[in-house]
Amino acid sequence: MEAQIAYIFDPEKFYKSGKDMLDVLTQYLKDIQQDTISVNQWMSSSDLSAQWTRILSSNPTFKELVSCVIDHSIHLHHPHYIGHQVSAPAPQVAVVDMMVSLLNNGMGVYEMGASGSIIEKIMVDRFCQSFGYQTGSGFFTSGGTLANLTVMLAARQSKGLTDIWEEGADLKLALIVSEQAHYCVDRAARIMGWGSKGIIKIPVDDDYKMRTELIPDYISQAEKEGVKVIAIVGSAPSTSTGKYDDLERIASYAEEYNLWFHVDAAHGGPAIFSGKYKALLKGCERADSIILDTHKMMLTSALATAVLFKNAEDSFSAFHTKAHYLWEDSQEYDWDNLAQRTFECTKQMIALRVFFLWQLYGVELFDQHVTYLFDLARKFGTMIDADDDFEMFLKPDSNIICFRWVAIDKTDVELDEFNQHLRRTVLEDGQYYIVQTVLNNRTWLRLSLMNPLTTEAHLDSLISYLKQKAKEISAVSNT
Numbered sequence: 001m002e003a004q005i006a007y008i009f010d011p012e013k014f015y016k017s018g019k020d021m022l023d024v025l026t027q028y029l030k031d032i033q034q035d036t037i038s039v040n041q042w043m044s045s046s047d048l049s050a051q052w053t054r055i056l057s058s059n060p061t062f063k064e065l066v067s068c069v070i071d072h073s074i075h076l077h078h079p080h081y082i083g084h085q086v087s088a089p090a091p092q093v094a095v096v097d098m099m100v101s102l103l104n105n106g107m108g109v110y111e112m113g114a115s116g117s118i119i120e121k122i123m124v125d126r127f128c129q130s131f132g133y134q135t136g137s138g139f140f141t142s143g144g145t146l147a148n149l150t151v152m153l154a155a156r157q158s159k160g161l162t163d164i165w166e167e168g169a170d171l172k173l174a175l176i177v178s179e180q181a182h183y184c185v186d187r188a189a190r191i192m193g194w195g196s197k198g199i200i201k202i203p204v205d206d207d208y209k210m211r212t213e214l215i216p217d218y219i220s221q222a223e224k225e226g227v228k229v230i231a232i233v234g235s236a237p238s239t240s241t242g243k244y245d246d247l248e249r250i251a252s253y254a255e256e257y258n259l260w261f262h263v264d265a266a267h268g269g270p271a272i273f274s275g276k277y278k279a280l281l282k283g284c285e286r287a288d289s290i291i292l293d294t295h296k297m298m299l300t301s302a303l304a305t306a307v308l309f310k311n312a313e314d315s316f317s318a319f320h321t322k323a324h325y326l327w328e329d330s331q332e333y334d335w336d337n338l339a340q341r342t343f344e345c346t347k348q349m350i351a352l353r354v355f356f357l358w359q360l361y362g363v364e365l366f367d368q369h370v371t372y373l374f375d376l377a378r379k380f381g382t383m384i385d386a387d388d389d390f391e392m393f394l395k396p397d398s399n400i401i402c403f404r405w406v407a408i409d410k411t412d413v414e415l416d417e418f419n420q421h422l423r424r425t426v427l428e429d430g431q432y433y434i435v436q437t438v439l440n441n442r443t444w445l446r447l448s449l450m451n452p453l454t455t456e457a458h459l460d461s462l463i464s465y466l467k468q469k470a471k472e473i474s475a476v477s478n479t
């Protein structure tokens with residue numbers, strides 16, 4: 001055997017580097033939790049490229065490389081990470097991921113991932129049960145974006161009148177969604193060849209929920225233009241605002257017009273586990289399909305999305321592919337050959353992450369997590385509301401909240417620029433990580449409270465910090 005190959009496959013070397021890594025990551029978690037390093041060390045991409053070039057020229061060790069990766073990554077476990085909707089994974093999930101990666105079972109067919117397939121089924125069944133799908137089924141796939149596309153392909157086979165998978169599309173089809181939906185729903189329609197007429201965006205009301213009363217008008221308008229609407233997607237919640245659509249009302253329209261009803265619960269599906277907040281999802285049990293990302297509100301690493309169908313057989317309809325080298329004919333509708341139902345062929349054992357958490361700590365873990373973060377956003381809303389320097393966009397439904405710095409003597413356009421400047425300053429300073437969005441043509445600062453280690457005290461200090469930065473910016477622009 002070549003020396004290098006022998007070296008990298010030596011189990012003792014694995015143990016040594018694993019232990020080094022564990023030491024580094026454990027110290028990292030301690031540092032993060034005590035705020036001895038800041039959430040982000042901002043560097044422009046050109047500066048960081050130059051730094052990496054320098055480091056690589058010095059022949060770095062394993063530990064040095066690891067440190068450099070960590071130093072120039074954003075720290076999701078830091079209590080000041082309040083930006084995008086990616087979870088700070090439970091550290092134990094990273095340990096499970098080590099096994100997932102090492103075993104590397106592909107799971108396209110049962111024999112290439114027996115335990116992975118069984119565990120995926122156990123998790124899908126648990127989710128179906130939680131959402132009230134008595135005879136449901138589903139699978140895991142790599143992210144909400146792909147999950148939504150997969151569901152729309154199934155909807156097309158179910159409601160599209162002809163077998164589009166076999167014959168191609170003659171009819172012009174469309175789906176309905178709120179104008180606040182995640183952009184991947186728009187992409188799914190376009191990927192399916194439906195074009196811009198294939199994605200009908202319904203305006204939102206003052207609370208940024210889909211104006212469901214407009215659904216009949218939009219359907220008849222589409223019909224006049226020769227477009228057949230086959231599906232409607234509810235957001236639970238929509239990404240920018242964190243607002244849940246009224247799923248009950250959408251369900252009723254879907255039933256009346258014979259539409260496929262899909263709930264994009266990528267972010268907020270796990271509210272189903274919260275005794276306090278599950279009512280936000282009322283109506284989802286009437287949907288034909290639901291997706292949820294475990295890597296957002298269920299404390300796992302990315303990507304791992306559950307795709308659930310109310311009727312088990314619909315879970316087979318997105319890809320009517322015959323791949324004879326993988327499946328014998330008789331196996332075509334067996335649940336255990338997962339690649340029949342997913343876009344992926346090889347797929348990691350991604351359901352193991354959420355499975356281990358659920359199995360070891362119980363489903364209450366997710367109740368605690370979701371309830372705490374949704375509560376925390378409401379508390380932040382109260383703080384912002386009470387402060388004249390800030391304006392809250394809307395009372396939060398979930399753990400996403402938008403607000404902005406305001407001052408009486410500025411126009412809206414000046415305020416937009418000011419808040420963009422403020423957010424840029426925060427990014428480059430690195431003490432906190434928050435993001436921004438545009439709503440109603442105005443710029444808003446946006447928080448997603450993802451980290452269970454973030455407390456009210458951290459949010460209190462965020463407010464003081466933002467005021468301080470705003471003051472500094474004003475002072476500079478006044479001179």
Ligand SMILES: *Cc1c(COP(=O)(O)O)cnc(C)c1O
Nearest residue numbers: 143144145182239264266267293
């Ligand atoms: C995050 C999100 C998506 C996209 O999911 P990915 O896992 O990032 O691909 C889709 N829809 C909603 C509502 C989301 O919040």
